[in-house]
Amino acid sequence: MSKLAKTSSFSQKHPVWTVVIIEVLLLLAVSAAGTYATIKELSYTAPVLISFIPIALVLIIYFTVKNKWSDLxxxxxxxxxxxxWIYYAPLAAVLITISFKGFRxxxxxxxxxxxxxxxxxxxVEESIYRGFIFKTLLTxxxxxxxITSSILFSITHLLNALSGTDITQILLQLVYSLLIGFVLSLLMLKNNNILPLILxxxxxxxxxxxxxxxxxxxxGIDLFILLVLAVYCLWLALSFRKPNITKNLNQSS
Incomplete structure (x- = not known):
């Protein structure tokens, strides 16, 4: 038992603190990049590029060195x-619906x-929220x-939306990202495969x-998508009939 305790990682011993640290570091990285981009008057995509490119490189190196690709x-x-595969069909419906807005x-x-x-x-976002954070909190x-991974995903996107002045758009973004987070987390729980989520x-x-x-x-299109996502969440939640779903997920990893 003592040997097992010694070999346990920090995330296994302190899952909550691990999630807090990951989220804080991500928000600090994006905030710092945003501040730099504002001072230098860079484009609106600059904060994400400045912060996410190093994060992506770190994730790739960590996943490879620690052999974490399959685990996550x-x-x-x-x-x-x-x-x-039927559980992914509504995702295609969402993509088709938002395409109705047209393209510039x-x-x-x-x-x-x-x-x-x-x-x-x-x-980066799927690796962090449906990978690290989701898997860490499964314990x-x-x-x-x-619930936690979805809320944190929504909070991160809410901070991006706060730069606007339209309260309606801010609330819409909050609910939208929260429902998307729930859907993707439930799909991760069901199939333990992050590739369709990234796609x-x-x-x-x-x-x-x-x-x-x-x-x-x-x-009108945005509100329709929210309705679809809400029904989608309910459908996915009701599809879990076995109480040992977490055990089955861990056994398949």
């Missing part, structure tokens, strides 16, 4: 049984930049892992960046 859900897509005219170089930018964001129970996150953000900027004109 980076698995072949064929590990998801054919019967469980941008250059090829801008498209390539946004592909890199959104893929970077998707990898406290599945409900704790899903959705990437395509979702890419559509938003190259889409029309006038969000107020498409408020």
């Amino acid at each position: 859900g980076f698995r072949p897509l064929n590990t998801i049984s054919s019967g469980k 005219e941008i250059s090829t170089s801008e498209v390539l930049f946004f592909i890199f930018f959104t893929l970077l964001v998707a990898f 406290k129970g599945a409900k704790t892992a899903v 959705f996150h990437f395509v979702h953000n890419l559509i938003q960046f190259v889409g029309n900027d006038n969000t107020s004109e498409y408020m």
Whole structure:
């Protein structure tokens, strides 16, 4: 027993403190990058690039050196049984719906930049929230892992939205990111595969960046998506019938 205790990592011994440290460090990194970008009058994408590129490199090195890729859900897509792919169908519906807003005219170089930018964001955020934070909190129970990781994901996006002045858009962003967080966390709990989540996150953000900027004109579409996500969360939550879901998830890892 003493040998096992000695070999336990900090995250295993102190899961809550681990999550707090990860979230604080992420917020500090983004805030510092935002301050620097403001002083230097850089573009609105600069804070994310300045903070997320080093974070992505650290994550890749850590996952490789510690052999954490599989533990955090980076698995072949064929590990998801054919019967469980149906749970991802509403994600496709969300992507199609937000595409109805249309797209603005941008250059090829801008498209390539946004592909890199959104893929970077998707990898970092999913690795942190549905990877590190979610998996760390599973020791406290599945409900704790899903709820806490989703709330922290929403808080991070809320801070980004606070730069605006429209309270309606801020509240919409809060609810939207919270529901997205719940959906992706529940899918992680169900299938223990982070790749479809990164793909959705990437395509979702890419559509938003190259889409029309006038969000107020498409408020009806946004509200419809919120309704879809709320029903989606309920459907996923009700799909968990076995009380030993966390045990099954850990056994498959």
